[in-house]
Amino acid sequence: MAETAVRRAPTVVTRVKKALAPLPWIGPAVLLIGVVVLWPVVVMVWSSFQRIRRTGIVVGSNGTDNYKKLFDEPDFVAVLWNTVVWVLVVVAITLVLSLFLAQLFNQHFPGRRFARWAMIVPWAASVFMTAVVFKWMLHETHGAINTLMVDLHLMDAGKDWLGRPSTAMPWMMAVAVFVSLPFTTYTLLAGLQTVPGEVYEAAKIDGASTWRTYLSITLPLLKPAILVAVVINLINVFNSFPIIWAMTNGGPGYETATTTVFMYQLKASDIGESAAMSVANFAMIIILVAFFLVVSRNKETDR
Amino acid sequence: MSTSTAAGRKPGTGAAKQPAAASGGGTSPGRGKSVLGGSKYSQKQLWFGALAWVIAIVFVLPYVEMAITALRPKDELTSDGYVPSKFEWANFVDVWDKSTLGDNLKVSLLVAGMSTLLVLVVSLPAAYYTARKRFRGRGVFLLLVLVTQMFQPTSLLVGLYREFYILDLLDSYWALVLVNGAFNLAFSVWILTAYFSAIPVELEEAAMIDGASRLGALRRVTLPLAMPGIVTAVIFTFIAAWNEFTVALVLVTTPDKQPLTVGINSFLGAYRVEWQYLFAGSVVAIVPVVILFAYIEKHVVSGLTAGSVK
């Protein structure tokens, strides 16, 4: 009896100890996330089920009416579609260009350090201001981009690129790619640093071509970095608000708005509905990221 | 980089340069040497260099236009020449007098610096532990971390305001440090976990056999090897905090306590925009980040070399 008790006691203690062992290491992170991030998340989710007056006064529960109203918005589906295209196109182009840029800037060439500094500038600048300066450069009559294209005889007269959705969307996507490139390239560049040189030597001895070496050695070794870069880009591009807000305000109408911009616009007319849009946004980004992670994991097991 | 790395490098490693560069991998530890002796570039490398430089210039051009606009006299703001008839250097002086830019700059440096520090202090142990131990709840923890990255702070403003109202931290730097720290934690934890995972435990164990304490082994072996990851995390966090706008706009309302992003925004008035000051302020805001990057990039290189020597 005594013996079993003695034997059992340490197991409980060790189990508790074992369960608590990670706390000193990860506790601060959990605390910071719990307090600073999850608290407002709870408020957001709660708000999405409340009837909130325009002043901000909370009247009471609104059931799922905020969601119903949101899904019934005549422009909702179009905005959703804009968002899907926006995220997929921007992330895909960013990744492809970054893979190329990372290789290029990893080459050994004169003044590489300064070139790398130059590459970080779009990342160092605020996204909002970058969008503002692009809007400035795209101005129909005095924008530098239009002036340059006219001077190069690419066009007869300046174009109002941002005035029509069909040209505004590609330009805004280009800006989104532009501001995402430095981070993505830099992440991939950091990934390249971890590839040991011996691997290439071995490939060289095997007589593999440069392209094959890249596909069969570099790319797989870069996978963790690519994974991080894509996930972060998916999230950032989905949540990207300043570019569209600065360049078109989502207009004309809501024709160039994504759901993030739409959420912000709704805040001016219905706070509860806006909170519902926020929750829906969150659900969408989770699905998007989860989908990507599952796909990338499946590929891994295929190999 | 050059001198210390070149000196610290063993003669043998230089041989690795040729194959690595030729195969396009180019992480060659030999680059320190070549910087010293400029003639060592191959034809191919010079072509790559030219291409890279063209791209680098494209990256900078919009900001050159920003600077040019900032230097335009008022009545030439909307003229279509590439450069104005004269540069109004006074714009860059006036912008400091016309606004609280100086204070805003200090706030931004403080907030971005403290946020970065907070992220490192919190994420380094968490990432190290997560990389080394398969503890219970590891998956949940990593998921929780990833999920935090997904929230758009713009959609959480009401809750953030309530939170800092209750904590009595409205209109204070600390609110911004906490928010920037928490919302940028995810990236650091993930990337550092990846880096720590890639470092073989045996290296640490070997150092401990050599007589180093666990902490000593961490400091001398693991951290230097993880340096590229740490540097990436530092830059990511610093820039994100530096450019954060929406939360600062809501939580801090006293003009001289606001960070640069919010301060500059006030040049966008209700009826007019003072473009030259708006852009002058924006150019000023880019400089500290590029300086930080230039400074820190040197360290990542030496960190790397230290790693490869070991």
Add this chain to the structure above:
Amino acid sequence: MKRHQMALAATGLSAALLLSACGGSDDKKDDGDKAAPGASGAAGAPKDGTIKLVVADYGSGDGSMQKYWNGVISSFNEKNPGIKVNLQVINWDDIDKQVATMIQNNDMPDLLQTGGYADKVVDDLLYPVDDVMSPATKADFVDSFTPAATVKGKQYGIPFTSSTRQLIYNTDLFTKAGITDPPKTWDELKAAATKLKAAGVATPFGLPLGKEEAQGEFMNWALGNGGGYQTNGKYTVNSAQNVEALNWVNDNLVKGGLTESNPGTKNRKDVYTDFYGGSVGMVNSNPTMIATLKKDYPNLKYATAPIPGKAGPLNETLGVCDWMMAFKKNGHKDQIKAFLDHAFSTDQQIKFQEQYSFPPVTKSVMAKMTTNPANAGLKPYIDLLPKAKFYPLNDVAWDVLSPKIKEQLGSAVSGKSPKDVLDQLQKEAEAAVAQQKS
């Protein structure tokens, strides 16, 4: 295993829930005075305490709004040293969302200066003006504001800034195009714009129907055709007159290429910038343009004229008013009254109106400003004020409708049919009315 994982996740979550639950009932800072802990703000307290003043910043980065209010506060404190005023200046573009966030969190201001007040009246948050202002100060306001400031017979809105609209035109460009007189009717406007275009003017008529101020630019046109947003207190956004006006603009000016490209996406600020740059022939202007032109673009030659209507110039133009309002929640009635009587005194008001080149809101300031020759450029705008037509500012549904108009109206000149756009907006208006009733 599962249980442990759940426990870990739950720790963070329950902490958050616990904290936010506390938040819901938290009233600890009801009085909003961190700086003066001794002051208890119960109603009827002596004239001590702290009041929180939240104002919009219309300015342009130079912090002049902050300086103006600091000046008001320090001169106020010379007379009333016991009342501390906590000032928050918020960018005009963000202030409404931010104030909603404050109210949602029960952190109410005592005084707020922004664009709309009606929603706050419906939610019973405001003092009537009579409670927080002495009769003499109240009587000094220009009479045309009173209807827009009154809800169900009680005045709640305190006019703070106002503006009217005039056609402004670049006289050099007019001369170049051989136009001698400003247009008085829509047809004349079209003819003048056509001449300007022939003379090579990039934007003959600036038409900012983008998000920033579409509701104002559209109202200029609606008024020109005898339309407007309301008829006898009911929304008639898609009235025949409004549809006709918008159709005319779209068919003649927009499709005729007489405006900037894609006016449905252009903001007022940007069109003004182009006017200052000399590439815009004419535009419906806000009085602040006069101050900017005088200060920064002295070489640009311009003149103003009444806005053309379909048959003749408008004699009732759009008037816009931004308001001051006083919140009941903290019970600082006496302190608010003391402050408002000071802030709306002639000395304080004239400083503001002259600095920002807004038409005055009080009769005494109006008398002073109109006799001052320095304000000659502003005078036509001031003269329009007594006859100005306002948005339905005293209707809470307007606060919901206005952002919708800003967002959607531009579509009417970007491919959608003006009638469809106005029909949709009428639906939004009716939904907003229904929602506010329930």
